[in-house]
Amino acid sequence: xxxxxLFIFFRTLLFLFLGAYSLLLLAxxxxxxxLLLSGPQTPRQLLRLYLSYQLLTIRLxxxxxxxxxxxxxxxxxxxxxxxHTLV
Numbered sequence: 711x712x713x714x715x716l717f718i719f720f721r722t723l724l725f726l727f728l729g730a731y732s733l734l735l736l737a738x739x740x741x742x743x744x745l746l747l748s749g750p751q752t753p754r755q756l757l758r759l760y761l762s763y764q765l766l767t768i769r770l771x772x773x774x775x776x777x778x779x780x781x782x783x784x785x786x787x788x789x790x791x792x793x794h795t796l797v
Contacts, residue, residue, distance in 0.1 A: 747761070
């Protein structure tokens with residue numbers, strides 16, 4: 711009988727805990743944002759208008775370097791992951 715690989719067990723357990731934690735944080739943050747933006751009050755209407763204007767006028771040119779770096783590191787991660795499957 712082979713011994714279970716503790717690294718795979720730890721990695722799976724860590725992935726499950728971090729995945730559940732991040733989903734809970736995302737859901738609670740979206741819920742608080744929905745509560746913040748809902749309602750007919752004038753300050754909330756102004757906030758909704760301001761946020762929609764900011765989303766429509768976002769410029770990606772200042773973020774080009776960071777987005778390129780994120781894409782390259784993601785590509786490197788996928789490459790290492792693919793190479794790991796070949797070993």
